[in-house]
Amino acid sequence: MHQRIAIFVATLATGLMIATPAYVHPHVFAEARLDITINPDGTVQKLGHVWRFDxxxxSTVLVEFDKNGDLKLDEKELTDLANTINASISEFDYFQTVTLDNxxxxxxxxxxxxxxxxNNQLLIIFESKPKQPLKLGKVASFGVYDPTFYTAIDYxxxxxxxxxxxxxxxxxxxxxxxxDEALAANQATLTDSFFNDPSGTNMSKIFATKLEIDCPAKG
Incomplete structure (x- = not known):
């Protein structure tokens, strides 16, 4: 049976379960903010992400990375935490979903x-840019989602x-x-593997909250 450690969550928190089909539902929750900056020429300059965790x-992260036991994270401990997170979520494209014309x-x-x-809550902050220039046209969408179903990140x-x-x-x-509507609309493309183990697919993105920007051609 396919198994995977969902995200850095399972790496950081001692004793947390590996996300198997029996446990496919969010274990961690985060409130997100997304700031999209568009250049004057209509290309996307950057995406600014802020995630505030439950x-x-x-508290679990604080205990895990507070090496000197002073109940706070100093600069080095925060750097170690950031490096661990960076390395872990990079394989999931930093939970980003960006599309142009689907x-x-x-x-x-x-x-x-x-x-x-x-306020005793973990914040993750980063900026990202399209690898190639992204010119707005037709419909572009921007959002975040955890493909493993382990973390619920939402706006x-x-x-x-x-x-x-x-x-x-x-x-x-x-x-x-x-x-329910997302499942019904995508029924034809969903396979048994999704329903048996959605963490082994990439279809959780159909449930993701996202911003759509529609730029019809100028007449």
């Missing part, structure tokens, strides 16, 4: 990933996704898929 997981857009790895604690409010520099001919909207 109290329980944040085709995947490859994102370059972030130059820096920051781990911090505010609590529509305003948590913000666009700077949106061209005048473009419109944006936040899309929050209804799980």
């Amino acid at each position: 109290d329980l997981f944040s 085709k995947k857009v490859v994102m370059a790895p972030p130059e820096h990933l920051i781990a911090d604690f505010q 609590v409010n529509d305003s948590d996704i913000h666009v700077t520099g949106l061209p005048a001919n473009c419109k944006s909207k936040v899309v929050r898929p209804n799980p």
